[in-house]
Amino acid sequence: MFNVEIESYLEKHSYEKFAPKVVLFDMDGVLYNSMPNHVVAWQKSMEQFGLTMTPDDVYAYEGMRGFDIEKLIAKRLKNVEISDEEAQRRYEVKSNIFETLPKAQIMDGVFDLMTKIKRDGLTIGIVTGSSQRPLIERLKREFAEFVTPDHVVTAFDVERGKPYPDPYLQGLHKAGLQNPWEGIVVENAPLGVRAGVAANIFTVAVNSGPLPNSALANEGANIVFDKMTDLASEWENLVKK
DSSP states (O other): OOHHHHHHHHHHHTOSOOOOOEEEEOSBTTTBOOHHHHHHHHHHHHHHTTOOOOHHHHHHHTTSOHHHHHHHHHHHHHOOOOOHHHHHHHHHHHHHHHHTSOOOOBOTTHHHHHHHHHHTTOEEEEEOOOOOHHHHHHHHHHTTTTOOGGGEEOGGGOSSOTTSSHHHHHHHHHTTOOOGGGEEEEEOSHHHHHHHHHTTOEEEEEOOSSSOHHHHHTTTOSEEESSHHHHHHHHHHHHOO
């Protein structure tokens, strides 16, 4: 069913085949319906430093490492350069607020999709820009049936976060793979899509936020789904031999 998208991907990169062996999932907005909480936490924390962050800002910058967002917003709104230490301090304020909010639920369709992926013999990895340790530990605990800790990439594993390709290349490496055509990226954010595309990996976007599908397609997503349950339903058509 997705022959056109796959052939276009192969032609663009001059690859001879598409043979995925690992699926690399983003976390926020893909595995967890956590973005509404992140919006609240970012807005409340930014207010403490005299800054204003809109919901669209949060979704647009999603995927970047937290302290990189802090530096970017301070520069954009106040034209102030803050140090890594100050950015990390501000991000910890945001993280502490996030931890007080109601627990985000796992996205509908995620376990169904992962069950199918595991059944088909593919490895599952998670690639997140988060450095919120409680959330990362929850992730490893709740997805332990499908993902081993050595296949989780966080902000602590790379020097350059999304939108650079480094996190997804690290995800391939942790799966013991080198060829981009052996992976699939599942993202929900423009910068995350950009990172997957920059890594030359076939990138599937699931639009779980308020941005239009075009915001994901314009970053180079090979396919855009409206929700995770749609991707789960179409999994066999995506990877059929």
